[in-house]
Amino acid sequence: MYAQLGTNIFENLKSFTDYYRGSGVTYAEQPLIDDKPDLQFTGANLDELSLRMRLHVTFCNPEKELQSLKDSMNNGEVLPLLYGNGKLAGSFVITDIRERIEDVDGVGNVFSYLVDVELKEYVAKDKLQSQQAENRKNATAVGNKKPVAQKKNNPSTCATTISGIITKVKNHSDAINGTVLLGGGSLTTEGKFETSSHLTAIKLLCQDLIKRTGDSSSCAYGSDGLSGSAESTLSASDSFTASLPVMQPDIILQKNSDLVSAVADLKRNGQSFLTSSILRK
Structure with missing residues (x-):
């Protein structure tokens, strides 16, 4: 597997043909009388990703794959982006999808799409609440309370x-x-x-x-x-x-x-x- 965006898996030829990630910060301007304004650093902006992918009938179902991405966008799903090496690139929402038909037959059956997907970073608003929930999930039993059951992962054979x-x-x-x-x-x-x-x-x-x-x-x-x-x-x-x-x-x-x-x-x-x-x- 090359990468996974939510439940959308990219591997072999079904992978990104172009990848751009933009990062930035914001400065507030403080006007001054008879002088140039001061700049005040206010924090980092949300990262933005631009992904291009080719969906071809030889290695996937183009219509199904495209609709899955559209469903994630229309449902406002927060999608973690995980690479095959285990690196988590962050969580994102899809803000825009543009598709171009590359190959189609005489009756309208599409064989290949070139798809551009725009994503914006999603940051949990309440980090304390998220951390507390994670701690409760991993906590050992206290008093008459039982810890949350953990899913057992069988080792590879x-x-x-x-x-x-x-x-x-x-x-x-x-x-x-x-x-x-x-x-x-x-x-x-x-x-x-x-x-x-x-x-x-x-x-x-x-x-x-x-x-x-x-x-x-x-x-x-x-x-x-x-x-x-x-x-x-x-x-x-x-x-x-x-x-x-x-x-x-x-x-x-x-x-x-x-x-x-x-x-x-x-x-x-x-x-x-x-x-x-x-x-x-």
């Missing part, structure tokens, strides 16, 4: 990690498949770049998976089926990458089909890990 890798490979493959089928095997310059990016990600994920099957401390150790299907997916990815400079639709369609088949086999061989991750074993 080896099976969860393997399952996550396989799921990411499948997601990248689905994105490629959507791009290829949308153009009937013909790739635009942007489509070629996106496909190449997804193939690179698949290659790195498969290499990681193969490494784990050879690690005696991993739950995937000795899983020949998983290792073999990961190697087949890696080979299909490399072959697809090598065919991109040629840009022949029939070859692109065949390489895409080979990759889809290899990933389906990878998912079958990893089904036990997917099941274990759900059961938290």
Whole structure:
């Protein structure tokens, strides 16, 4: 995940293409007789963010994603902005959304939006009240009062990690498949770049998976089926990458089909890990 704005998650190709953050302060002017006014520092202004993002049918549902942002704006939701590295950039409200249609078919089905979102920082008015509420939530029991129940977070397991890798490979493959089928095997310059990016990600994920099957401390150790299907997916990815400079639709369609088949086999061989991750074993 690259970032999360409220419940809106941005990852892989669905991320910010432009990001601007403005900060400032305010000074009050004190008029003086027969002299220039004095300036008095009064405090910091609210930060403002300008985000641009591309919502394309190859990696998301553009209409659904755009409507989610509009709902957050129209409902006055306060949205925390959290990055994938765990850094909290603050809380914001959406003040303006501008959309531009980039790609649409003859009957009005939109394939791609370019969306500009304006946000303004939101600061809690009563910090003392917020702090007291947080203290009550984390307090130990006093007298006959019980502490607020805390949600238990299960630790990540080896099976969860393997399952996550396989799921990411499948997601990248689905994105490629959507791009290829949308153009009937013909790739635009942007489509070629996106496909190449997804193939690179698949290659790195498969290499990681193969490494784990050879690690005696991993739950995937000795899983020949998983290792073999990961190697087949890696080979299909490399072959697809090598065919991109040629840009022949029939070859692109065949390489895409080979990759889809290899990933389906990878998912079958990893089904036990997917099941274990759900059961938290």
